[in-house]
Amino acid sequence: MEFDLWLPRFLRTRLEPVLRLHPDLSSFLESLLEFAARSGKRLRPFLVYSGFRSVAGAHVVGTAEGVLPLAAAAEMLHVFALAHDDVMDQSELRRGMPTLHCAWARQHEAQSWRGDPNQFGASVAILLGDLALVLADACLEETAVLDRYVRAARSVWQTMREEVIEGQILDVAASQLGTPASEDQIRTILSLKSGKYTMERPLHLGASAAGANAGLLEVFTRFGVPLGQAFQIQDDILDLFGDPQITGKPAAADLKEGKSTLLVSHAYENSSVQDRQTLMDAWGNPQATVPQVVAAREVIERSGALDYACSQAQAFADEARSVISVAPVPEESRAILLGLTSFVLDRQT
Secondary structure, eight states, rough: HHHHHHHHHHHHHHHHHHHHEEEEEEEHHHHHHHHHHSSOHHHHHHHHHHHHHHHOGGGOOSSSHHHHHHHHHHHHHHHHHHHHHHHTTTTTTEEEEEOHHHHHHHHHHHHHHHHHHHHHHHHHHHHHHHHHHHHHHHHHTTTSOHHHHHHHHHHHHHHHHHHHHHHHHHHHHHHTHHHHHOOHHHHIIIIIIIIIIIIIIIHHHHHHTTTTTTHHHHHHHHHHHHHHHHHHHHHHHHHHSSOHHHHHOOOOOOHHHHHOOHHHHHHHHHHHHHHHHHHHHHHTTTTTTTTHHHHHHHHHHHHHHHHHHHHHHHHHHHHHHHHTTOOOOOOOHHHHHHHHHHHHHHOOO
């Protein structure tokens, strides 16, 4: 609740001088604020805060309020990634509402502006995503921790920004292959794009701001990377088998885009020639029909890929659970992070 109040207040305060000088920017900036405020898991801010609180006793510096800006920075980095990701994936929905590029394409059409509505929408979404990244850095500057810990936190922040972009590059490249990427390639993408960016680095960010030692950061690496991989595998399962009314995303969007996931890769490698063709009829086909998607789902189930992906997600979550069960963190932090290992697999969004 406190975080959800701090972030919009900071963003409005930061953008007000710009709006006074350039009122024509109002509708564009308001759409970014609305996008950032949409109901979501707030997983990265939660982990920044958890990492901060996990640094025991006298080593904790400042108050929980002092780390809120750092948590907000992690969320705005996520907003940046989502805005760009939606353009690259040509996604129409995000959290049950139109993506930024679709919303602005529709606005272009409604106003009968000159040019290509889709190009305009993509351009605005990219620019608003860039602005979100700039605002993420601005949030970082507001963090109230001891100066001697700022350098460590900045180092984590820089690494986190680099890794999410590098992971996205690999993800985009894999989607251009003629066949699904290998499981080894997918694990590399999972590690960079989800394992590190979603779990490990937010924990590192909060813990570093509180003065964590190298040993605790290593524990969070051994906890966060496998749990992030479990998180992404569950995302892939929900994309194909989840309820769009609950997930807030179109059904089988990743399949139609041609994303290489553990589900698709395993099914491709363990199917008959006929089933493989059925799978490929939907994979990477934006115009795939409902019957084609249904048939692809059946191939994935018949090949054992769904069971395999579920078992892999469970194994990664169990690995993370075993690490945090004996981690040198306060009992309260241990209980929260153990609960997170269950949430990752149980969630439906």
